[in-house]
Amino acid sequence: xxxxxxxxxxxxxxxxxxxxxxxxxxxxxxxxxxxxxxxxxxxxxxxxxxxxxxxxxxxxxxxxxxxxxxxxxxxxxxxxxxxxxxxxxxxxxxxxxxxxxxxxxxxxxxxxxxxxxxxxxxxxxxxxxxxxxxxxxxxxxxxxxxxxxxxxxxxxxxxxxxxxxxxxxxxxxxxxxxxxxxxxxxxxxxxxxxxxxxxxxxxxxxxxxxxxxxxxxxxxxxxxxxxxxxxxxxxxxxxxxxxxxxxxxxxxxxxxxxxxxxxxxxxxxxxxxxxxxxxxxxxxxxxxxxxxxxxxxxxxxxxxxxxxxxxxxxxxxxxxxxxxxxxxxxxxxxxxxxxxxxxxxxxxxxxxxxxxxxxxxxxxxxxxxxxxxxxxxxxxxxxxxxxxxxxxxxxxxxxxxxxxxxxxxxxxxxxxxxxxxxxxxxxxxxxxxxxxxxxxxxxxxxxxxxxxxxxxxxxxxxxxxxxxxxxxxxxxxxxxxxxxxxxxxxxxxxxxxxxxxxxxxxxxxxxxxxxxxxxxxxxxxxxxxxxxxxxxxxxxxxxxxxxxxxxxxxxxxxxxxxxxxxxxxxxxxxxxxxxxxxxxxxxxxxxxxxxxxxxxxxxxxxxxxxxxxxxxxxxxxxxxxxxxxxxxxxxxxxxxxxxxxxxxxxxxxxxxxxxxxxxxxxxxxxxxxxxxxxxxxx
Numbered sequence: 001x002x003x004x005x006x007x008x009x010x011x012x013x014x015x016x017x018x019x020x021x022x023x024x025x026x027x028x029x030x031x032x033x034x035x036x037x038x039x040x041x042x043x044x045x046x047x048x049x050x051x052x053x054x055x056x057x058x059x060x061x062x063x064x065x066x067x068x069x070x071x072x073x074x075x076x077x078x079x080x081x082x083x084x085x086x087x088x089x090x091x092x093x094x095x096x097x098x099x100x101x102x103x104x105x106x107x108x109x110x111x112x113x114x115x116x117x118x119x120x121x122x123x124x125x126x127x128x129x130x131x132x133x134x135x136x137x138x139x140x141x142x143x144x145x146x147x148x149x150x151x152x153x154x155x156x157x158x159x160x161x162x163x164x165x166x167x168x169x170x171x172x173x174x175x176x177x178x179x180x181x182x183x184x185x186x187x188x189x190x191x192x193x194x195x196x197x198x199x200x201x202x203x204x205x206x207x208x209x210x211x212x213x214x215x216x217x218x219x220x221x222x223x224x225x226x227x228x229x230x231x232x233x234x235x236x237x238x239x240x241x242x243x244x245x246x247x248x249x250x251x252x253x254x255x256x257x258x259x260x261x262x263x264x265x266x267x268x269x270x271x272x273x274x275x276x277x278x279x280x281x282x283x284x285x286x287x288x289x290x291x292x293x294x295x296x297x298x299x300x301x302x303x304x305x306x307x308x309x310x311x312x313x314x315x316x317x318x319x320x321x322x323x324x325x326x327x328x329x330x331x332x333x334x335x336x337x338x339x340x341x342x343x344x345x346x347x348x349x350x351x352x353x354x355x356x357x358x359x360x361x362x363x364x365x366x367x368x369x370x371x372x373x374x375x376x377x378x379x380x381x382x383x384x385x386x387x388x389x390x391x392x393x394x395x396x397x398x399x400x401x402x403x404x405x406x407x408x409x410x411x412x413x414x415x416x417x418x419x420x421x422x423x424x425x426x427x428x429x430x431x432x433x434x435x436x437x438x439x440x441x442x443x444x445x446x447x448x449x450x451x452x453x454x455x456x457x458x459x460x461x462x463x464x465x466x467x468x469x470x471x472x473x474x475x476x477x478x479x480x481x482x483x484x485x486x487x488x489x490x491x492x493x494x495x496x497x498x499x500x501x502x503x504x505x506x507x508x509x510x511x512x513x514x515x516x517x518x519x520x521x522x523x524x525x526x527x528x529x530x531x532x533x534x535x536x537x538x539x540x541x542x543x544x545x546x547x548x549x550x551x552x553x554x555x556x557x558x559x560x561x562x563x564x565x566x567x568x569x570x571x572x573x574x575x576x577x578x579x580x581x582x583x584x585x586x587x588x589x590x591x592x593x594x595x596x597x598x599x600x601x602x603x604x605x606x607x608x609x610x611x612x613x614x615x616x617x618x619x620x621x622x623x624x625x626x627x628x629x630x631x632x633x634x635x636x637x638x639x640x641x642x643x644x645x646x647x648x649x650x651x652x653x654x655x656x657x658x659x660x661x662x663x664x665x666x667x668x669x670x671x672x673x674x675x676x677x678x679x680x681x682x
Contacts, residue, residue, distance in 0.1 A: 010064040011075055013103040014047065019096035019116075020058035022182055026095035028086040028121065030055065034070070034102060036077035045069045055095060076104065079111040081128045081139075088121035094179070095119045098631070100127075112635050116401070117392060118179045130636050131393050134497060135509045138393070146391050150509070156180075157387045159523040162415050164434075167441040171377040172521055172528050173415070174384060174408055181408040209606060212599050215575065221605070227612060230569050231666055236576035237352050239344060243316055243324035244472070245359065245577065246293060248668045250566045251366035252475035257463030258290040258315065265313045266335055267328050275327040275343065277320055284317060288469050291316040291324065295361050299333050301438050307430040310361045310585055322471045329354050331585050340589040347592040356601065357585040360578050363571070364431055366563065367579070368439040372414070374447065375560040376680055377440065379404070380411050381528040382517065382552050388526065389513040395497045396510060398633040399490065399549060403556035405623070405630055406681035418614075428579050428603075428611050448532030453551045455483045474664065475562055478671035481653045482558045482626075487550045489646035494549070496638055498542040505540055514539050514548070557626050561676040567615040574602050579611050618682060626650055626676040 014032060018024050034042040047063050048054060054061045073079075079102045086095055097115040104111075113127045126145050133139075138146055156178040163170030174181070212218055222229040235241035246255045261267060261281060269280050276284050284290045292315055299311040315328040325344075331354065332339045342354040383404040390397040418424045419433050426433045451457045459465040464476060498504050505511075518537030519527030534544035570577040575598070583601045586593065603611065624630050627647040634643055650673045661667040669675055 010066055011070050011073070011105055012065040012079070013105060014045075014063045014065055015101040015103070016047065016055065016061045016063070017098040017100070018055050018057060018059050018061070019098045021096050023057070023094055024096035025057040025059070026055045026086060026093055026119075027090035028055075028093040028095060029089050030084065030086045030095075032082055032084040032100070034065075034073060034079050035081040035083070036073050037080040038074060038077060040072040040074065040077070042071045042073050043069045076106050078109065079104065079129065081126060081142075082113050083124055083126050084119075085124045086119055086121060093121060114392075114633060114635050116631055116633060132395055132398060132636050132639070133393055134503060134507050135391065135394070136503075136506050146393060150389065150391055154388050157384055159384065159526060161521070161523065163437050163441065167437045169441040169444050170437065171373070171440070171444065172381050172384065172523075173377070173411060174380070177409060177412050180387075183406055183409045211604050212602060215595060215598070218574065218602075218608070221608070227572070227616065230572040230576070232569060232576040233573040236573060239325050240323055241576075242326050242355050242359075244666075245362070245570070246291075246316065247324060247470065247472060247476075248474035250563050250570055250577075251362050251370050252562055253370060253458060253462075254293050254295070254362070254365065255291050255316070255462070255464075255470075256293075257288060257469060258285060258292040259463065260285065262294070262313070264333055264335060265315070265328075265330055265341070267315060267341055271341065271343065272327055274345065275325075276317060288463075289318045291318070291470060293362075295365060296333055297439070297442060298361055298364060301364075301431050302434040303430055304426075304432040304435075307432075307580075307582065308585060309364055309430045309435065310357050312358045312361050314358055318470065318472075324470065324472055326355065329358050331357055338587045340587070342586070342589050346589045349593040349595065349598060350586055350589070350591055353586050353593055353598055353601065356575060356578055356598075357581060359576075360430060360581045363577060363579050364429060364435070364439070367425070367429065368436045369443050370563045372419075372436070373440040373443055374452070375555055375563060376407070376411050376414065378447070378453070378530075379552065379556050379680060380408055381530060383407050385513050385516045385528055389516055390509050392633075394509055395493070395639070396513070396545065396549060398639075399493055400552060401633045402629040402631055403553050403679045405679040407556070407679055410681055424610065424614055428607060428614070430580055444529075449530060449548065449551055450532035450534065453532065453555060454547065455479060455554060474660075474668035475671070478657055478660070478668065479558055479562065481656065482650075482671060482673070482676075483550070483554050485646065485649040485653060486553050486558075487546070488649065489642065490546050490550045490553065492642045492645070493639060494542050494546055496636075496642070498545065501541050504542055504545060510545065511539060517548075556679050557676050558671060560680045562670055564682065565619050565621065565670050565675060568612070568619040571615040572612050574608050574611065578602065580607065620682065621675060621677055623677045623679065623681045626673045626678055629678055
């Protein structure tokens with residue numbers, strides 16, 4: 001049966017929006033049935049327009065439904081549900097549908113049916129107007145199709161362990177990339193291709209060969225606009241810049257308030273007296289002006305042949321101008337004659353070299369944990385649990401889905417191109433891919449959502465929940481605004497659907513979701529092995545749901561942005577934040593080192609170019625900003641109002657951060673919501 005444009009009388013209009021994702025268009029035959037709120041239905045209507053190629057990628061097709069096909073539908077009826085399907089006609093029959101909208105021409109009423117999925121051949125999809133309901137409230141005739149759809153999704157979202165078998169505590173990932181998780185913006189998205197294109201376009205590849213002759217020689221390699229010289233190129237020896245790297249850069253959540261001095265780090269008043277502004281160590285501790293970074297977790301990791309990875313401890317002091325300064329660094333955990341404590345009173349280039357080795361360790365932690373492990377890989381587990389347990393109709397699915405866009409796709413790419421044998425990590429970082437695997441697996445044994453993954457609790461654990469402590473902590477000061485806004489958004493949204501604890505307890509999809517997050521890793525039966533899930537996976541209050549959802553959205557957006565997008569600014573000038581160092585770290589606090597020794601530790605021009613291009617590509621934002629969702633899953637008017645309030649809150653935060661940056665040097669733009677994508681898509 002066909003419907004045509006022309007002079008045909010019609011009571012209804014059907015608008016179909018085909019997705020703009022790769023391969024979304026179809027040449028298949030598409031049919032639909034309309035059901036009203038009185039139990040009446042139309043005939044099966046084949047959607048087609050003469051002389052028109054319908055359902056092309058990104059298209060919006062409008063069909064006038066002839067009266068001869070509307071059957072017993074009332075002229076002024078409300079369309080409650082649709083049933084639609086496609087056949088497998090032609091080789092190009094795959095089809096991704098965003099939404100279908102039906103208009104009653106008599107009443108001008110619109111009925112919205114969000115789809116947002118790949119449509120399988122000869123599978124009849126039944127979707128109701130606005131399509132949002134808890135499973136226990138689902139229409140009786142839709143309960144079984146809803147359960148079946150989740151069961152079908154589990155066939156595609158199969159769990160796997162992609163880390164080598166010697167690291168069984170690694171994260172859960174998807175075995176094979178499902179069609180719904182393909183990149184939405186480029187069917188040939190390839191990091192190596194992007195990197196090569198960037199090198200060629202800048203012509204930098206033509207002269208990036210050999211070793212460095214001087215520090216000034218490094219500064220000559222830049223070729224704007226593709227490779228602008230990072231601001232840090234002129235600040236890399238500065239102690240204040242080194243202090244800011246702890247609180248307003250890629251690795252922002254290691255520093256903690258020092259409440260005592262560890263025995264393994266035997267600093268003394270005699271050693272540090274000239275650096276504490278007239279205070280003793282105890283006085284500085286009491287005044288909450290001492291802070292510590294301890295990289296004990298790096299101890300004992302595998303490294304590349306002839307490479308060293310330090311496991312340093314650094315002590316920092318907030319001076320009278322409220323600026324954070326390094327005052328002592330020990331490069332390894334166990335003190336000794338060949339592992340002395342270095343201070344700014346050490347010879348200038350020796351102290352500079354010590355800071356470089358400290359930053360090399362900081363970089364190892366950043367790439368494996370703050371970046372890859374605690375955003376990309378952890379959030380894939382949350383994405384998988386969501387896809388395997390929550391229907392597209394579930395309100396929690398709808399609020400989370402925009403924050404999972406392209407996540408699994410970019411993770412699959414990262415594993416194949418970056419962490420694989422001989423990949424970027426294996427060439428560009430001291431611990432290679434084996435060290436990265438080992439570090440992620442090591443950290444996963446301790447990570448908890450309710451502490452490490454919940455910003456206020458993480459700050460409290462590190463003694464930094466008081467905003468008056470460490471006043472220059474830009475990451476915390478901006479991130480807490482965003483966390484609170486996301487928490488309010490989630491609270492207001494969930495309140496629409498969960499008015500009592502009983503609704504949470506009775507929501508079996510939600511309970512299955514939380515239980516799969518908690519359950520020990522089991523690739524056959526499901527289980528993500530995440531610790532710190534409220535109620536240990538048995539949810540009983542809306543506040544517990546709120547905590548999981550808030551933390552997930554925060555990590556996928558704010559958390560990832562803060563650790564990803566400053567990368568080129570830091571790594572782009574190797575002495576400032578070296579991903580790799582060769583030779584040996586200093587062993588004598590009094591040795592006078594030379595520029596030649598500094599250069600000998602740095603990667604050559606070819607490796608520098610690899611680091612520059614990778615971090616430049618990864619620092620490029622390619623998707624929409626927080627709150628401006630690529631996919632509008634939330635369509636209910638009451639819920640849309642919550643989204644609108646969230647956007648307003650985000651806009652106000654953007655103004656606040658811009659005002660803060662007027663007096664910051666350098667500016668900290670990374671958590672201005674304009675710069676924060678909704679998801680981990682790069």
